[in-house]
Amino acid sequence: MTKRAILYARVSSDDRKNEGRNLISQLDMCRKYAKEKGWHIVAELAEDDKGASGASYHLPQLNEAVEMAHNGNYDVLVVREIDRLSRDIGKQFMIEGELKRNNVNVVYVLGEYPDTPEGNLNKAIKSAIASYERTKINERMIRGRRREIRRGSIIVHGRVPYGYDLIHNGDKYQLIINEKQAVIIRLIYQWYTVGEGKKRPYSIRKICQKLDEAGVPTPTSKSKKWSHATVSRFLISETYIGVWRYGKYGRTQNGRKKNPNEHTITAEVPAIVDLATWEIAQKRRQANKEKSRRNQKHNYLLSKQVQCVECGAKMTASLGGGNKSSKYYQYYRCMAGLGYRDYSQECHNKYYYRSDYVDEIAWQWVKTIFLEPEKLEEGYSLYLQQIEATLAPLYQRLDLANELIHDAQQKLDRLLDLYLSGNIEKDLLVDRKHRLETTLEALQKEREEINIQIEASQVTKEQIQTVMEFAGRVENRFVDIDEEDDFEVKRHIIEALNVQAKLNFEDEEKVVYLSCALGQEALFVVSNQTYKLRKAKSRSPAPAHR
Structure with a gap:
């Protein structure tokens, strides 16, 4: 057969x-x-x-x-x-x-x-x-790399830390201080911990502004201006007090994760700042975090939920006014539009938006949505159209990332084959493998971030059912919430629904665009209207004429 x-x-x-x-x-x-x-x-x-x-x-x-x-x-x-x-x-x-x-x-x-x-x-x-x-x-490569570090050789993934140069000293790789860059690191720490002259310590935003004004080149050619994130990273880096860590990140199935310090290997490198100064910087950072949590004395319903239409930056909530009548008002404002230098983009949205107006409009809009549940389905249809357009480039990037990862892995495996066949020296193998692993790690991180964005945008039938049930539960509570003017409950609903507002000045009017995402297990409701920034009382806000 x-x-x-x-x-x-x-x-x-x-x-x-x-x-x-x-x-x-x-x-x-x-x-x-x-x-x-x-x-x-x-x-x-x-x-x-x-x-x-x-x-x-x-x-x-x-x-x-x-x-x-x-x-x-x-x-x-x-x-x-x-x-x-x-x-x-x-x-x-x-x-x-x-x-x-x-x-x-x-x-x-x-x-x-x-x-x-x-x-x-x-x-x-x-x-x-x-x-x-x-x-x-x-296994041998990992053990060998750790052994090299323990005897004082430095293995750097990606860029050499700002303030240092990597040199080959005999049989070791070592970090030496780049004095031109080290001056900048010391200056950053000085400005942050003691200030300049008789002036008090500077904020990170002010430090970025000072560096830009002085024409100090940024660490990478990709950015023309110093960023808050870059200076923050410098202020927490242990490398600048002479402690270099290997193994700060570990591989996972989807990318990498940060390892606890006890799982890392340390090596001594030349210190750029003294320990006392570094510790002062850490204490100030922690104090600023605590102060930020305690310092919001006023209620902003959309705090951290407001974005500038023109530049995309988050808008901050603050108190302003103080004229002859000593009347103060609460506002949302775009920091880039007001000229803060750590924002690389230019923005012309220099206007102040009364937060009580914006918050009331948003609250009335949420009530309208939930008192008319049929709008949920309309919003869902609109959301699907928008999310499809949003996801298309993400899937293209994901395909490209997968191809590049596969190509890097192929090259890595090929190196091992060459070594097994005796066609490549061990030293050359280690060097090339290190470079390929660095590339692979960066690509895997990019793929992980893309996957997170895709997963966060997906909506299921179960989520649709969840939001309909949520609407039923919330519908009967709005009257009591309004009568009691319960800010905490309102804020809880705003956060649970992930209400987002975008503000802009158009056709001589201040306009807010509202959207609502009903949490991780619910669908998104996207408004197809814009609303004038005017105080609404018991009725829904009127749509703006664009």
Whole structure:
């Protein structure tokens, strides 16, 4: 009886040139082998696993082959060689065992492994050696890197810390102070801890402004102005007090995570600032955080929920006024529009927006939405259209990130193959592997961030049901909330629904755009109207005429 065969091919890091051509080549070899055996080919399955690991079970075509075996559709699975089925010996044995239980044998074109004790032993040895060597090489590199650090050699991922240069000193890599940049680091710490002359310590925003005014180049050519994030990072870095840490981040399935200090290795480097100054900076940062939490004496319903239409920056809530009548008002305002220098973009939205007007409009709008639940479905339809347009470029970026990650991983695996074959020196291997790992880590972080954005934008049927139930619960509470003027309850609802406001000055009028996201487990309701900034009392705000 003629045996029925399925051909299986998989692109992996061993196929180094054209992926499509390699798949074709694998199938050609398998097809020729099957025909020579006189087998009837029932299917040809080609796998591109660039989005998965060779040790992963999430390979659709391989899963299809297993399913067809369960259904009794064929007798032999033809694969070019062992690592085309899997690079992981455990997974390979699991797959072969599952196929064998369904009376399907796996045969390899490159290598005869008869179903005998000797044949099984030879196959196991070849699989184990490949898996073991790859694992041990990675382990040795990690141990070697840690050993180098413990004896004082510095391994830097990505850019060298600002204020230092990396040099090769004998058999070690070391950080030496870049005096031109170190002056800037010391100046930042001085401004932040003691100030300048008779002036009090500067804020981080003021430090950025001073650096820009002095024409000090930023650490990277990508940014023309010093940013709050950059200066903040400098002010918490232990490197500047002579403590350099290796292993601050660890790899996870989706990217990387920050490791606790006890899991890192430290090395001594030249200090740029003294310990006392650094500790003063940490105490001031912590004090500022605590002060920020306590300092909001006034109620802002949309605090941290307001954005500038023109530049996209978050708008801050503050108190202003103080004219002859000593009357103060609460406002939302764009810090970029008011000229604060740590915002790289220019903004012409220099207006002050009365927070009591904006907050009341937002509250009335939320009430309108929930007192008319049919608007939820209308808002949901509009949201789906908007989110589809938003997600399209994210998916394109995700595809690109996956391709680049796959390419970097291919190059990394190729280095290991070259080392095993004796075609590359160990020192050169370590250097190239380090560079590839740095690239790979950055790409994986980017992919993780893209995935988070995509996941945060998805809406399910269960979420739709949740919001409808939420609407029913909240609907009957609005009268009591308004009568009691309960700010805490209002704020809780605003935060729970993630109400967002965008402010702008258009056609000689101040306008607010409102949108509402009903939490992690609910749908988004997007307003298709804009509202004039005017105080609304018991009725809904009137739409603005654009």
